[in-house]
Amino acid sequence: MLSQAKAVTTTCPFCGVGCRLEFYGKGNQISHVTTPYDDPVSRGNLCVKGRYGWDFVYHPDRVITPLIRKTPQSPRRRTRAKREDWREASWDEALELVTHRFAGVIEKYGPDATAVFCCAKATNEDNYALQKLFRAVIGTNNIDHCTRLCHASSVVALQMAVGTSAMSNTASEIYDCDVAIVTGSNTAESHPIIALQFKDAIKHRSTQLIVADPRRVEMVNYAALWLQQRPGTDVPLFSAMANVIIQENLYNKKFVADRTENFETFAKAMEDFTPEMAERITGVPAEKIIRAARMYATAKNGAIYWALGIPEHTHGTENALSLVHLALLTGHVGRSGTGLNPLRGQNNVQGASDAGAMPWHYPGYQPSDDPKVVEKFRARWGRTPPVGRGLTTTEIANAWGTGGVKAQYVMGENPLMSEPNLRHAHHAIEHLEFLVCQDIFINETGRYADVILPSASFAEKDGTFTNTDRRVQRVHKLFEPIGQARADWEIVSQIAVRLEKKLGHENTAYWGYEHPSEIWDEMRQLVPAFAGITYERLETERLQWPVPSIDHPGTPFLFAETFPRGRGKFFPLVYQKSAEEPDAEYPFALTTGRVLYHWHGGTLTRHSNLDFAAPEAFVEINPADAPRVPCEYGSPVRVSSRRGSVVLRAHVTEKAAPGIVFVPFHYAEAAANTLTIDAVDPQAKIPEYKVCAVKIEPATLQELLDAEPLGAQIN
Amino acid sequence: MTEITLTIDDQSITVSQGTTILRAAQQLGYAIPTICYHSHFTAPSLCRICVVEVEKSRVLVQACSRAAENGMVVRTNSPRVQLARKLILEMLHSAVDLSAAPEIRAYASQYGADPDRYGENIERREIPLYDDNPFYLREYSKCIMCWRCIQACGEDVQWTFAIHRADRSFETHVATFEHVPIPESTCVYCGNCVQACPTGALMPKRAAWMEQGLDLKQLARVSNLDRREQR
Numbered sequence: 015m016l017s018q019a020k021a022v023t024t025t026c027p028f029c030g031v032g033c034r035l036e037f038y039g040k041g042n043q044i045s046h047v048t049t050p051y052d053d054p055v056s057r058g059n060l061c062v063k064g065r066y067g068w069d070f071v072y073h074p075d076r077v078i079t080p081l082i083r084k085t086p087q088s089p090r091r092r093t094r095a096k097r098e099d100w101r102e103a104s105w106d107e108a109l110e111l112v113t114h115r116f117a118g119v120i121e122k123y124g125p126d127a128t129a130v131f132c133c134a135k136a137t138n139e140d141n142y143a144l145q146k147l148f149r150a151v152i153g154t155n156n157i158d159h160c161t162r163l164c165h166a167s168s169v170v171a172l173q174m175a176v177g178t179s180a181m182s183n184t185a186s187e188i189y190d191c192d193v194a195i196v197t198g199s200n201t202a203e204s205h206p207i208i209a210l211q212f213k214d215a216i217k218h219r220s221t222q223l224i225v226a227d228p229r230r231v232e233m234v235n236y237a238a239l240w241l242q243q244r245p246g247t248d249v250p251l252f253s254a255m256a257n258v259i260i261q262e263n264l265y266n267k268k269f270v271a272d273r274t275e276n277f278e279t280f281a282k283a284m285e286d287f288t289p290e291m292a293e294r295i296t297g298v299p300a301e302k303i304i305r306a307a308r309m310y311a312t313a314k315n316g317a318i319y320w321a322l323g324i325p326e327h328t329h330g331t332e333n334a335l336s337l338v339h340l341a342l343l344t345g346h347v348g349r350s351g352t353g354l355n356p357l358r359g360q361n362n363v364q365g366a367s368d369a370g371a372m373p374w375h376y377p378g379y380q381p382s383d384d385p386k387v388v389e390k391f392r393a394r395w396g397r398t399p400p401v402g403r404g405l406t407t408t409e410i411a412n413a414w415g416t417g418g419v420k421a422q423y424v425m426g427e428n429p430l431m432s433e434p435n436l437r438h439a440h441h442a443i444e445h446l447e448f449l450v451c452q453d454i455f456i457n458e459t460g461r462y463a464d465v466i467l468p469s470a471s472f473a474e475k476d477g478t479f480t481n482t483d484r485r486v487q488r489v490h491k492l493f494e495p496i497g498q499a500r501a502d503w504e505i506v507s508q509i510a511v512r513l514e515k516k517l518g519h520e521n522t523a524y525w526g527y528e529h530p531s532e533i534w535d536e537m538r539q540l541v542p543a544f545a546g547i548t549y550e551r552l553e554t555e556r557l558q559w560p561v562p563s564i565d566h567p568g569t570p571f572l573f574a575e576t577f578p579r580g581r582g583k584f585f586p587l588v589y590q591k592s593a594e595e596p597d598a599e600y601p602f603a604l605t606t607g608r609v610l611y612h613w614h615g616g617t618l619t620r621h622s623n624l625d626f627a628a629p630e631a632f633v634e635i636n637p638a639d640a641p642r643v644p645c646e647y648g649s650p651v652r653v654s655s656r657r658g659s660v661v662l663r664a665h666v667t668e669k670a671a672p673g674i675v676f677v678p679f680h681y682a683e684a685a686a687n688t689l690t691i692d693a694v695d696p697q698a699k700i701p702e703y704k705v706c707a708v709k710i711e712p713a714t715l716q717e718l719l720d721a722e723p724l725g726a727q728i729n
Numbered sequence: 730m731t732e733i734t735l736t737i738d739d740q741s742i743t744v745s746q747g748t749t750i751l752r753a754a755q756q757l758g759y760a761i762p763t764i765c766y767h768s769h770f771t772a773p774s775l776c777r778i779c780v781v782e783v784e785k786s787r788v789l790v791q792a793c794s795r796a797a798e799n800g801m802v803v804r805t806n807s808p809r810v811q812l813a814r815k816l817i818l819e820m821l822h823s824a825v826d827l828s829a830a831p832e833i834r835a836y837a838s839q840y841g842a843d844p845d846r847y848g849e850n851i852e853r854r855e856i857p858l859y860d861d862n863p864f865y866l867r868e869y870s871k872c873i874m875c876w877r878c879i880q881a882c883g884e885d886v887q888w889t890f891a892i893h894r895a896d897r898s899f900e901t902h903v904a905t906f907e908h909v910p911i912p913e914s915t916c917v918y919c920g921n922c923v924q925a926c927p928t929g930a931l932m933p934k935r936a937a938w939m940e941q942g943l944d945l946k947q948l949a950r951v952s953n954l955d956r957r958e959q960r
Binding site: 047062213217 | 864935
């Protein structure tokens with residue numbers, strides 16, 4: 015319960031920075047939020063989302079009782095529900111229906127006809143419980159979550175080159191850094207508190223910033239050097255920097271000799287990437303590439319930070335590798351203020367991945383095809399978990415349409431906003447036999463569900479989130495769940511018990527959890543990196559995994575002595591074009607991303623006062639391009655790709671480069687992913703959200719006002 | 730780093746060069762009152778409540794920003810210091826609404842300041858309430874011009890520069906450029922100014938409404954949350 019006298023502290027539910035929030039109020043009413051000035055993450059500062067964005071908790075549209083469709087849904091005739099299509103149900107009825115339908119699908123088609131989307135907004139414990147339900151009770155590895163859509167290829171690249179998959183250093187180590195490369199990251203809007211630390215280090219210390227981004231994002235204002243590459247040309251850009259570093263003998267020979275392998279082959283491959291060749295492809299002057307290479311290579315401590323502009327490409331793995339190479343060449347790893355730092359998006363995307371919400375990793379990235387690992391989990395769960403690879407998010411969405419997946423469980427995610435080529439995804443979801451969504455609102459995906467299970471928001475449950483720098487942080491319950499809502503781990507456990515019974519293997523795995531700390535304890539016994547983290551320690555400590563033992567202080571930066579795979583590995587790269595490039599018919603390159611005031615699919619922030627700060631979808635277009643449409647600032651325009659079209663307002667701004675337009679992906683009525691292409695990176699299966707070809711035409715104000723979410727027109 | 734030794738209230742202390750008198754006194758356990766000073770922000774040395782007496786100095790000096798010097802002899806609570814603090818508090822009370830500044834009112838009783846010393850006929854800072862954005866209220870008749878908000882918005886935290894000091898002398902107040910409403914300014918609603926405000930001149934809207942005793946339904950209505958229909 016809240017009071018004005020003593021704050022309840024918890025962790026911010028929005029981005030991966032993971033600021034500590036102190037909530038004040040009365041009973042179950044939050045009055046305001048502060049953050050401690052001595053907090054190692056926030057350093058006393060918040061952004062608008064953490065400060066004011068939590069009022070979605072009180073939105074009248076919150077689902078607070080279980081809901082079941084009045085008309086039973088059947089494959090291929092599944093419809094998008096309106097408000098009146100639902101009826102309230104008891105928990106018993108809803109859980110029984112979910113169990114019954116899942117058991118039916120499993121018995122008829124086998125466990126691999128089911129799939130689950132875990133949730134990067136939910137706690138580690140929620141995700142662990144959910145993947146355990148699917149592995150230990152149902153028996154499928156078709157388990158994934160939105161990490162597939164954000165940093166999947168960063169993870170693959172880091173696994174290949176160094177053998178791990180997280181930020182190597184702590185974000186606030188920027189203060190120890192001389193030269194930081196920030197690329198594919200609109201840090202000031204997407205990780206605002208990390209951006210504040212960047213600004214502070216740049217303005218008040220001697221840190222220099224190199225921004226590589228096609229858009230004139232806010233951090234460009236603070237940069238010593240801005241490399242404005244064309245979208246999708248990251249490999250030539252960063253490989254040309256590697257070329258310069260090798261040619262000018264600026265690489266760290268001792269580090270390369272002692273800690274890396276495959277350098278010779280790599281160096282040979284880099285010979286092609288001259289700065290002049292890169293200039294032709296990327297549009298960045300060769301002289302700037304050379305300067306950037308020298309700055310980074312000669313820095314005492316150089317760090318690389320990147321966000322989704324790097325991985326979200328059909329060659330995202332290569333993009334990330336081209337960055338990893340720079341760090342391996344210069345030895346800018348293993349010290350404070352250096353490192354390879356993919357800035358994670360969601361508050362708990364790191365944690366959900368750690369907790370095993372992945373199709374080929376059990377909790378703690380333990381491979382699901384290693385017999386020793388399988389045996390370890392069998393011993394704990396009482397049944398042999400499924401061996402081998404399951405389907406990824408993108409493959410699952412495809413399998414809806416082809417009949418491979420018949421029953422889908424969605425916890426807190428919104429694939430019908432976040433999948434690429436949404437029109438296709440909308441058609442595919444209609445083929446499902448059964449869909450259950452567990453959420454606090456009925457979002458775009460929930461509208462197609464058979465059952466909605468009302469879950470407790472972050473404010474109404476206990477647990478842990480793991481932030482972008484691997485810091486496991488407590489989530490404290492502020493007040494009891496609103497209405498009949500229940501914590502996700504509780505709902506999952508209740509389904510597990512019922513399903514085990516129905517499938518005839520009652521009481522196999524343990525499901526008697528009474529508090530999330532018990533789930534955490536189970537997880538830390540199975541995951542060596544978490545072994546030393548306990549709820550007790552988290553009350554006073556802010557531990558960064560790996561924490562192998564109870565007296566271990568945590569690990570602010572990785573790779574000090576060695577890489578998890580032994581030696582860091584170089585990979586020869588070649589330049590590959592994006593799947594779809596602008597042409598005469600679709601002359602603009604579209605790139606997508608976020609705005610400060612909204613969160614991803616908008617399930618939360620569009621139910622918050624934040625929506626009043628950024629109520630409308632828009633497309634950013636360069637002033638030089640505006641006459642080609644033609645449009646002015648604020649004109650309604652239609653943006654179309656080969657896959658669909660949306661109507662929104664034009665923002666004519668220098669922020670967009672000539673020929674490149676930007677649409678944020680938060681707005682259901684103008685969903686950017688209607689336009690994006692579903693081509694994926696072959697290794698990481700991540701879609702190419704950051705480049706596709708579009709055309710822009712004037713639209714009428716009426717068309718703008720009539721804009722509705724996909725599928726709404728059909729009903 | 731060079732170390733220096735000074736005397737504070739008859740106690741000797743050695744600190745590194747550059748340490749402020751305030752920090753040195755805090756290390757000795759002396760509580761010097763502060764209002765505009767905040768450890769997170771650049772000390773603006775404005776309110777003068779932290780003044781101390783330094784031997785051989787003609788005027789009282791501000792402890793928050795003045796660096797300690799070798800051989801300095803400091804008195805943190807002499808009668809002259811107490812009188813100055815009392816006067817500052819009485820003058821603040823005479824012009825500003827301090828109803829939401831419990832710390833300053835506590836100082837007033839500590840130093841025996843009479844809030845009504847200058848009577849009722851004195852000019853007060855009366856500026857209308859600005860309710861121009863979805864997240865916070867600005868009530869500058871409660872503002873003591875401590876500058877924390879301006880620093881939070883500017884070079885100490887956010888580098889947004891949405892607000893600055895407008896006008897001169899008694900009329901000086903915090904404002905957006907050209908007095909535009911907040912939504913038309915460069916404000917990004919981070920609220921770091923609101924958290925830093927010591928007098929409740931900046932107030933999160935929900936907190937203000939709850940203070941007025943609004944219930945859950947009313948809160949949903951005034952916060953616009955129930956106006957948005959489900960699509």
